[in-house]
Amino acid sequence: MATVTFWNNDDYGGMSDTFNGAQRRSYNTSQAWDSLKTGASTWLVVWNGSNYTGDYLKIGPSTNNSDLNHTDRGSKGDWKNQITSFIMYGHQPSWWNSSSTPPNNDLNLESNEVVFCSDSNFNGDTATFFANVSKSDLNSVYYPTNPGRDMKDNIDSLATGSAAWLEIWNETNYTGSTLRIYPNHKYTDLNHVSRQPEGDWKNQIQSFKLYSAQPASWNLGFNESQFYGAFPGAQKMQDSSGPYYHYNTQDCGYDIRITSQSYDSSTMTMSFRIDYDLFGHNDKVLLDLVINADGTFNSVSYEYQQGGAVQIPKSVIKAVDVSAEVLGAVGALETAGISEEAANSFIEAFDTFCKVFNKISNGLYKLSESNDGRFYMVAVCTQTLCRAFSAVTTNN
DSSP states (O other), X not given: OOEEEEEEEGGGEEEEEEEESSEEESSOOSSOOOEEEEOTTOEEEEEEETTTEEEEEEEOTTOEESOGGGSBBTBTOBOTTTOOEEEEESSOOTTTTOSXXXXXXXXXXXXXXXXXXXXXXXXXXXXXXXXXXXXXXXXGOEETTEEEEEOTTOOOEEEEOTTOEXXXXXXXXXXXXXXXXXXXXEESOGXXXXXXXXXXXXXXXXXXXXXXXXXXXXXEEEOHHHHHHTSTTOEEEEETTEEEXXXXXXXXXXXXXXXXXXXXXXXXXEEEEEEEEETTEEEEEEEEEEEETTSOEEEEEEEEEOTTSOOEEEEEEEOOOTTOOGGGHHHHHHHTTOOHHHHHHHHHHXXXXXXXXXXXXXXXXXXGGGGSHHHHHHHHHHHHHHHHHHTEEEOO
16 A cells, blocks of 8 residues: 655754655645655655645655755755655656656546545545445545545546446435546546536535446346236236236236346346236245346346245356357357357356256146146246347446
């Protein structure tokens, strides 16, 4: 971690100020600094003017400078009592070994880093965070450059690294208006960033979440109309648990319903329930279809609860064989204009759904009722999974 300690006197004497973590400080509240030490992973640039202006000095890792009075500032004197602003990096900036002046306000962010600043143009108090991290109430988070100042409603500029996905809210606990900010974005003045339903984002951020990969919820959705519409002749019904669709096939009736839709940082889970009533004994199958953030298949879990009969416990089946070529399916699909990637995704899902079918079937085939709707339940499960997978939508 980047760290620097400044002392008011030479030889590390007098009062001291220590700063930990990559950060920026556009002003100096200390009376004077005359000696300093940097940590092993610290690249420090100091200026003698506020807001990173004036003369500058690069100070590398593990530097011990016992007397800034002996550090030359060219024809203008030395560096004793001259440091007014600085930027501290936790990794070597790309321009470090160049003789040219580093750009003013050069952020040089780590890939999964975000920087928040209290003023526009990345000035004022500054705080940096690294994915994955969430802050539900910035009232209890303080700027390291000014420990007496919390960050709630005190952010006017921000930037994200090349692999940082940021979500901000104008209320605590991730509520209120929200904004998704993609990698490599710089907002120099949040006064110019629209906030729905009205207003802007200047001094409005109260909570945030930072991710190192695009969250599934940013890319994935589910088309319920398409899903239910794939069941021929299905009729919409309602009970105390909510809406569902009644579907008839093979002279038997099944109730299909979506029970939940949930996300974590990398997947979307669609949960379904299928009911079949046999002489007052309700059979119920619970299915969880898990989709990766990029829209590819992840896994299926299922549980079969039979009314008055055998129970098939919850089981999870993940990807079976992505590289399989079922009866030359890859070549055939590519001939039809479908990419090999899409073909493999289809094979992976199809192979896994067949595994679900076979596992459930093995628990049913000896039952006396296996020639009626109870046995056909396994086919309805597979149909439901396939129709659900086809109803997943992506923003790609």
